[in-house]
Amino acid sequence: MDDTDSDKTTADDLFELSAHLYQQAAEDPYQIATADLRPILTDPTAPPGAHANAIRALTEIIQSGRTTGAEFVDTLETLLGRPSLDTAVVLECLYEIAQQGSEAVVDAYDTIIEATALDGNTATRHATSCCVELVDPYPEVVMDSVPLFGALLDVEDHRTRDNVLYVLSHLADEYPEAVLPAVQDVIDTIGSGDLTATKTSFLGRVSRHHPEATREAIPALSELTDTSDPMILANVFGIFGDIAKTYPEDVVDLLDTAFVYIGHTDETVRYNVCAFFEDIAKHDPEAVEFAIDSLIERLHDEDEGTRLKATFTLGEIRAESALDQLQNLARDDPSSEVRSLAHKAVHRIERTDPDR
Secondary structure: OOHHHHHHHHHHHHHHHHHHHHHHHHHOHHHOOHHHOHHHHOOOOOOHHHHHHHHHHHHHHHHHOOOOOHHHHHHHHHHOOOOOOOHHHHHHHHHHHHHHOHHHOHHHHHHHHHOOOOOOOHHHHHHHHHHHHHHOOOHHHHHHHHHHHHHHHHOOOHHHHHHHHHHHHHHHHHOHHHHHHHHHHHHHHHHHOOOHHHHHHHHHHHHOOOHHHHHHHHHHHHOOOOOOOHHHHHHHHHHHHHHHHHOHHHHHHHHHHHHOOOOOOOHHHHHHHHHHHHHHHOOOHHHHHHHHHHHHHHHHOOOHHHHHHHHHHHHHOOOHHHHHHHHHHHHHOOOHHHHHHHHHHHHHHHHOOOOO
């Protein structure tokens, strides 16, 4: 037998062994030890099929909870660069390791993200799943990939889109400036009818700090106000309120739309609608006067925050017809904060009436 035949026999033997180990792991991951897989995984001459089988077997063992797999990260990172090996198989294993402990894969992040494809294939799904595990403990590592995450928002794979929105939303909480490059990508896909609640939630996180970045979203958001989803409604009116703080002229015409929901059954919707009216009232009191009667009704809302918003708005626009109700609120409301604000509202209204 010449060397070529010998090498072929060794390769065939490795493949058969790896296939056997993978079958065992799939049937019962407690049958084999990770030490049985190491010689195959670390052998650079092993055929890609043998590596793939060994990685799949390792994935089964990690999923069983027998090992975190952390000791294999360096080996997997090396294998990730082999063009003949299915990238998705390696990334799935790294994702399983990340779920056991994200610290094990953080140093491999650059290699993981380099394996991400813009066509949203299975490998990309697993790569972005790794990012989901990393974003909370290591946001500074993940944030440099924001432009890539934005570009992945229109791929076909639902899980990938969900992953990148999760990552972007979590980054937006602490690092709103870091996600600005992806805002337009979210706006461009918001009308797709997919993951709309998550997308509007992300834009809401951004608008609190950078309302200017979400102004372009106003037309698309306006089209969402006929939804029956209270989360989407709350997010949309929350964004309008944020924009109104700095650019009231951009959203004042949307008060009529918001008014429809001022008595909505969901308290977050009611709160955000009343907050929107409050933010407009600070700039243009006359614009919200048409809603005085409904705002008076909200003085008795079960939600303390909504009562606060209604109270402030009625005081801001000097609504004399609300005076008696505000006096009652200042005396009887169970919330000291509401009572205090109601006192101030009463004082503002009485100062505008010389007969009092």
